[in-house]
Amino acid sequence: MATRKPKLSPKARRILLWVGGGTALAALAAFIALLIAVYTAKASLPSYEELKSSPNGQMIRVHAAxxxxxxxxxxxxxxWIDYDKIPEPMRDAMVAIEDRRFRSHWGVDPVALARITKFAIDNRGTGRRLQGASTITQQVARTIFLSNKYDVGRKIREMILALALERKFSKDQILELYLNKVYFGGGAYGIDAASRTFFGHPATNLTLSEAAVIAGLVKAPSRYSPTADAKAAVGRASVVLDVMVETGALTAAQAATARPAEVKLAAAPKQNSVRYFTDWALPQLEVLIDETVAPLDVWTTIDLKMQNAATQAIQANTPAGAQGALVSLDRDGAVRAMVGGRDYVSSIYNRATQATRQPGSAFKLFVYLAALEAGHKVDDRVVDEPVTIKGWSPRNSSGRFNGEMTLRSAFAYSINTVAAKLGNEVGFGTVADMARRFGITTPVNTQPAMVLGTSNVRLIDMTRAFASVSQKGVAVTPYAITRVTANGAVIYSHEVDTSRVLVAPYVAAQMTDLLQTAVNTGTGRAAQIGRPVAGKTGTTTSNKDGWFLGFSSGLTTGVWMGRDDAKRVGGLQGGTAPARAFAGFMKTAVADRPVEEFDTAVTLPEWQMEPDEEVWGEPDNGIYVDEDGNPIARDAPVTDPDADPAAPGVEGDGQIDQDWIDRMTGRDAPRDAPPPRREQPPVDRVPPRDIPRDQRDQQREPLRQPQDIRPNE
Structure with a gap:
């Protein structure tokens, strides 16, 4: 006997009718609202030509000087490649892997929509993102009109725009927009840019294998980039080919002829040292301009001839296992060359602007500036003698004290005790303030040893300080960008500020006097370039850092060398490799500039005028000389002039004769009478420290002059 279905009560039927009717009305209202939204969006859509020209992001072109x-x-x-010129394999590959129902849906794929709805329900509260639901039309809408921010509101707007696009444009037009605008990684938007970036030829020449590689990039451009992970790119291309077979775009035989693994990639562009400069310069745009959409042309200060010379100077002179950096500033602060390391490809770390290292005796610039501003003169008499300040007793590299001398001599030969006494006299806080005044942005301690450069500094800051001295005490601020244009209109132009005076011109002139003496006869002799140069060496504990900073003909250049791990570099001193790199660069950099004399003529320190007082100090630049003053290698035999009173260039009393002094200093002109000599106790002769103890007695002495003391050594 068949069971009878229970009848619904009249009340239940009324409730169902109301619910059903309400649902239908709600659905109808939603449909009407959707239609209104879609057609409103359609009416506001730009023309196809306008969509073709809309930007995908901001392109920046950087120009040299x-x-x-x-x-x-x-x-x-x-x-831009028109639809009929896009290779068919490229069109088919993209549709197969990104939206196989592209030709049949109305802009939103209901099958994919149902899939992600189920995904959303199953993963509610897990934070997992919905994936795989966007059609090609939705991706066009997102690329052109929306951001990549992921939320439900953006997804709804994306769907409405997709439906509107399908109402206004044909499928071929939408696919053309997509293929010319979608991002493929490596900065490439559109298949032509991708083809040129990865394969080195236009997209009109794409093969099936290349098309499969490019189509596979859209899902995850960075993960599947052939230049980043060739294996992943080939694997993804194989997936694309399999899907093309599934969708009927290819036969199995046709897919088998493709060889993604054999695709030839374009050579990666060389990342030369100029990238150190652009990496430093371009972030400055954030504070210089507000434009974030229009393509920009950025005009910079970099001089390519100088940049190449700087690269060669660093690569040719930096000791093995060490790094080198160079910054060169024009008189107005324009950065003409910047090298942040030996090789940008192997290390993008910019040691010219980021690294902070101890400057050694190069920091004495601020000690002497403070002393000169306090009233000292370059010819003031000071005494090199034992001194203890707050328990700290500096020593000289020679291990001796030389008695009374001029400030000029003390600076030329980088006498540490004199720098300590000057710092104590003017106040170590005053020295620190002077450093900050001249552009040192890193913390400066005020302990007594600070006069020997124990505070970490940046190369670009030290170079800036020396540039300000070269400009007669007027502040020099490094800059890289001269102007910026957007669509041909100038939106930023740099203006040089010369209004800030750091020290009086006479103080800067006296400092330049000391600096040129250091190059002519002191620790920086290797930096000579055949025209007036002023500069200073710096060497730190155990030869961990070597510095040379100087200026000539309106150009100021700083060089640093050392290891990134701060381990010692054998033989590295400020007057060796850094000074040679400075000279190698500057000879090219100033070749086309007129020779400029300094306000004060170079005056030799008294030890050069009176060689009997101290000719045996150790040179900071490590050069040894024979009895005629010619440079020789460290391991070459050295003749002691005192061993034979009749040796060439030596007078009977064991002193070096005046002719030799004149020849070595370039002062061959006759003089009325030699300067008076004062009695001086005999100087101990210490064998070179790099000669084994058991061989020292067999070696003769090199000529030495006082050397930079390395702090804490």
Whole structure:
């Protein structure tokens, strides 16, 4: 006997009718609202030509001082390729892997929508993102009109725009927009830019294998980039080919002919040392301009001839296992060359602007500036003698004290005790303030040893300080960007500020006097370039850092060398490799500039005028000389002039004769009478420290002059 279905009560039927009717009305209202939203969006859509020209992101072209484009950053667009010129394998590959129902849906795929709805229900509260639901049309809408921010509201707007796009444009037009605008990684937007970036030819020449590689990039451009992970790119391309077979775009035989693994990639562009400069300069745009959409042309100060010379100087002179950096500033602060390391490809760390290292005796610039400002003169008499300040007793590299001397001599030969006494006299806080006044941005301690450069500094800051001295005490601020244009209109132009005076001109002139003496006859002799140069060496504990900073003909250059792990570098001193790199660079950099004399003529320190007082100090630059003053290698035999009173260039009393002094200093002109000599106790002769103890007695002495003391050594 068949069971009878229970009848619904009249009340239950009324409730069902109301619920059903309400649901239908709600659905109808939602449908009407959707239609209104879609057609409103359609009416507001730009024309197809306007969509073709809309930007995907901000492209930046960086120019050198001569206008040469040195690097292009941001999106690369390539050429726009019309639909009928896009290779068929490229069109089919993209549809197969990204939206196989592209030709049949109305802009939103209901099958994919149902899938992600189930995914959302199953993963509610897990934070997992919905994936795989966007059609090609939705991706076009997101690329052109929306951001990549992921939320439900953006997804709804994306769907409405997709439906509107399908109402206004044909499928072929939408696919053309997609293929010319979607991001493929490596800064490439559109298949032409991607083809040129990865394969080195236009997209019109894409093969099936290349098309499969490019189509596979859209899902995860960085993960599947052939230049970043060739194996992953090939694996993804194989997936694309399999899907093309599934969808009927290819036969199995056709897919088998493709060889993604054999695709030839374009050579990666060389990342030369100019990238150190652009990496430092471009972040400054954030504070210089507000434009974030329009393509930019950034005109910079970099001089490519000088940049190449700087690169060669660092690579040729930096000791093995060490790094080198160089910054060169023009008189107005324009950065003409910047090298942050030996090789940008192997290390993008910019040691010219980021690294903080001890400057050694190069920091004495601020000690002597403070002393000169306090009233000292370059010819003031000071005494090199034992001194203890707050329990600290500095020593000289020679291990001796030389008695009374001029400030000029003390600076030329980098006498540490004199620097300590000057710092104590003017106040170590005053020295620190002077350093900050001249642009040192890192913390400066005020312990007595600070006069020997124990506070970490940046190369660009030290170079800035020396540049300000060269400009007669007027502050020099490094800058890299001269102007910025957007769509041809100038939106930023740099203005040089020369209003800030750091020290009086006479103080800067006296400091320049001391600096040129250090190069002519003191620790920086290796930096001579055949025209007036002023500069200073710096060497730190155990030869961990070597510095040379100086200026000539309106150009100021700083060089640093050392290891990133701060381990010692054998033989590294400020007057060796850094000074040679400075000279190698500057000879090229100033070649086309007129020779400029300093306000004060170079005056030799008294030890050069009166060689009997101290000719045996150790030179900071490590050069040894024979009895005629010619440089020789450390391991070459050295003749002691005192061993034979009749040796060439030696007078009977064991003193070096005046002719030799004149020849070595370039002062060959006759003089009325030699300067008076004072009695001086005999100087101990210490064998070179790098000669084994058991061989020292067999070696003769090199000529030595006082050397930079390395702090805490």
């Amino acid at each position: 001569d206008g040469t484009v040195i690097v292009s950053l941001g999106p690369s667009y390539g050429e």
